Amino acid sequence: xxxxxxxxxxxxxxxxxxxxxxxxxxxxxxxIKQGVPTHIYEAAxxxxxxxxxxxxxxxxxxxxxxxxxxxLDGFKRCATFNESADRIHTWLSWRYxxxxxxxxxxxxxxxxxxxEDEESAKLGYGTRTRCGVHRARFLDELAKLIPDGTxxxxxxxxxxxxxxxxxxxxxxxxxxxxxSATASAVVGCDGIKSKTRGYLFNNKINPEYTGEYGYRAxxxxxxxxxxxxxxxxxxxxxYVGYGGFIITYxxxxxxxxxxxxxxxxxxxxxHEQWIAPxxxxxxxxxxxxxxxxxxxxxxxxxxRDKWAFFDLIHSEKYYRGRICLMGDSxxxxxxxxxxxxxxxxxxxxxxxxxxxxINDTESLERAFKAYDSVRRPRTQKVVRLSRLAGMAxxxxxxxxWDDLSKLQSDIDxxxxxxxxxxxxxxxxxxKRYM
Ligand SMILES: Cc1cc2nc3c(=O)[nH]c(=O)nc-3n(C[C@H](O)[C@H](O)[C@H](O)COP(=O)(O)OP(=O)(O)OC[C@H]3O[C@@H](n4cnc5c(N)ncnc54)[C@H](O)[C@@H]3O)c2cc1C
Ligand SMILES: *[C@@H]1O[C@H](CO)[C@@H](O)[C@H](O)[C@H]1NC(C)=O
Ligand SMILES: *[C@@H]1O[C@H](CO)[C@@H](O)[C@H](O)[C@H]1NC(C)=O
Numbered sequence: 001x002x003x004x005x006x007x008x009x010x011x012x013x014x015x016x017x018x019x020x021x022x023x024x025x026x027x028x029x030x031x032i033k034q035g036v037p038t039h040i041y042e043a044a045x046x047x048x049x050x051x052x053x054x055x056x057x058x059x060x061x062x063x064x065x066x067x068x069x070x071x072l073d074g075f076k077r078c079a080t081f082n083e084s085a086d087r088i089h090t091w092l093s094w095r096y097x098x099x100x101x102x103x104x105x106x107x108x109x110x111x112x113x114x115x116e117d118e119e120s121a122k123l124g125y126g127t128r129t130r131c132g133v134h135r136a137r138f139l140d141e142l143a144k145l146i147p148d149g150t151x152x153x154x155x156x157x158x159x160x161x162x163x164x165x166x167x168x169x170x171x172x173x174x175x176x177x178x179x180s181a182t183a184s185a186v187v188g189c190d191g192i193k194s195k196t197r198g199y200l201f202n203n204k205i206n207p208e209y210t211g212e213y214g215y216r217a218x219x220x221x222x223x224x225x226x227x228x229x230x231x232x233x234x235x236x237x238x239y240v241g242y243g244g245f246i247i248t249y250x251x252x253x254x255x256x257x258x259x260x261x262x263x264x265x266x267x268x269x270x271h272e273q274w275i276a277p278x279x280x281x282x283x284x285x286x287x288x289x290x291x292x293x294x295x296x297x298x299x300x301x302x303x304r305d306k307w308a309f310f311d312l313i314h315s316e317k318y319y320r321g322r323i324c325l326m327g328d329s330x331x332x333x334x335x336x337x338x339x340x341x342x343x344x345x346x347x348x349x350x351x352x353x354x355x356x357x358i359n360d361t362e363s364l365e366r367a368f369k370a371y372d373s374v375r376r377p378r379t380q381k382v383v384r385l386s387r388l389a390g391m392a393x394x395x396x397x398x399x400x401w402d403d404l405s406k407l408q409s410d411i412d413x414x415x416x417x418x419x420x421x422x423x424x425x426x427x428x429x430x431k432r433y434m
Contacts, residue, residue: 009035011034011355014038016186019327020040020042020044020153022138023328027187027352028040029142039150043155045154052134052216055130057130060345060346061120066424072127075138078134080132080249081131082253084231089120089129090130090236091130093238095239097245098289108290130249155181157175157195160199162321169184170182185322189326193207205314207311212309215263215282218258219297219301220256241395242394261295262309264396265286282306310332312333314380317376326348331382336387339418343379346375346423347371347379350375350430351367354434357431363434369434370434373430388414389414392411
């Protein structure tokens with residue numbers, strides 16, 4: 001395969017990507033730009049992101065721009081910028097989700113603080129601190145950036161063979177339809193239930209239930225503005241309380257307000273599937289004592305299922321030999337920091353550049369090792385911070401509990417750490433390591 005867009009001469013090795021979600025496509029865009037022959041194998045029949053919102057912070061916008069400025073442009077085409085002018089540096093505004101119990105007279109809906117960051121303005125991208133996109137739209141924008149023929153659909157990975165040196169030392173992938181494919185190396189971007197990870201660790205590293213599940217609703221903008229007012233409906237909010245929190249922010253250029261209600265009820269997840277059917281009554285019962293207007297809206301416009309939060313905390317390396325993991329397959333986190341997809345974008349930037357800087361098959365493992373050395377500490381920390389951020393918002397974090405000034409300083413510090421990452425310095429460090 002020739003260098004697809006002529007940016008750099010083609011490398012004498014190829015990368016198979018398992019999974020064409022946000023992470024897999026971002027990696028493919030990066031690799032193609034670096035002149036690395038690459039192919040995506042996706043289990044689904046087509047690009048099929050769920051129609052949910054996803055939010056990106058300044059670090060994610062920076063990663064997109066670094067992989068390819070065209071990715072940032074695609075993102076901006078579908079990002080929603082409907083916040084008021086004085087809220088463009090605000091990530092979300094923290095509010096009381098229920099009436100205060102500490103005698104200060106605060107009622108549900110009252111402001112606690114605005115979490116702000118000026119960093120995004122300094123980037124000069126024309127983005128805001130928090131940009132919401134509709135996943136499926138963003139995936140479509142990214143798909144436009146890869147040449148036809150880069151993706152094979154209906155290729156569900158079932159097994160991997162590591163070929164011996166005499167057979168060229170590559171990797172053979174086996175798919176559910178009986179077909180197979182070979183490449184010099186494979187990167188598993190196959191999500192939280194990754195088959196690639198299963199192969200790598202003999203199914204010993206598995207996601208864990210964090211004790212939380214979420215309900216999702218998409219509320220028509222007009223109605224939300226009527227009921228909640230423009231300031232609340234069109235700017236991002238996070239309502240905290242005992243045993244849960246609720247996030248709301250506009251998506252689809254403000255046409256819909258995405259609302260997510262998260263519950264921690266101290267019980268195990270009793271369903272076979274991570275997504276289970278839900279009813280209006282479930283929501284009303286789980287959010288008893290919460291902001292009644294919000295609960296009513298969520299229960300009316302919920303998408304009729306609740307999803308359990310699982311994440312992946314572990315200390316195993318993200319690669320072995322010619323097999324590497326990226327995105328959720330390596331470090332799935334809860335949605336509590338809104339950082340999961342951004343971590344996959346950062347991974348894609350580092351990994352594509354490391355693979356673009358080597359010139360022979362023998363160096364593949366060194367590139368994976370260097371990637372692991374910079375990405376594992378950061379991404380595992382994000383998984384832990386995301387878990388703790390959820391607990392803090394639910395008033396169950398030790399040392400913080402329902403002390404709102406401690407909550408504010410804890411939450412502010414977590415986000416700043418996620419946002420203020422110098423990715424170019426990280427790449428330089430990985431290159432030195434190689
Ligand atoms: C409800 C929800 C809300 C979230 N909100 C946010 C947010 O606001 N901000 C944020 O940054 N992150 C958020 N996240 C996390 C974010 O969605 C993930 O971190 C991100 O999508 C990871 O991308 P990925 O490409 O690694 O995995 P995925 O997006 O899961 O993609 C995996 C792909 O691999 C394919 N696949 C799976 N198995 C196989 C196989 N055996 N063979 C071939 N292909 C296979 C799948 O079909 C899929 O296309 C949220 C997650 C959830 C569940
Ligand atoms: C949001 O902004 C878009 C332009 O980006 C505009 O078309 C739309 O009307 C706005 N929606 C609201 C609710 O203000
Ligand atoms: C790979 O080749 C390029 C172009 O010839 C060169 O600039 C680069 O230093 C080489 N990389 C390594 C690791 O040798």
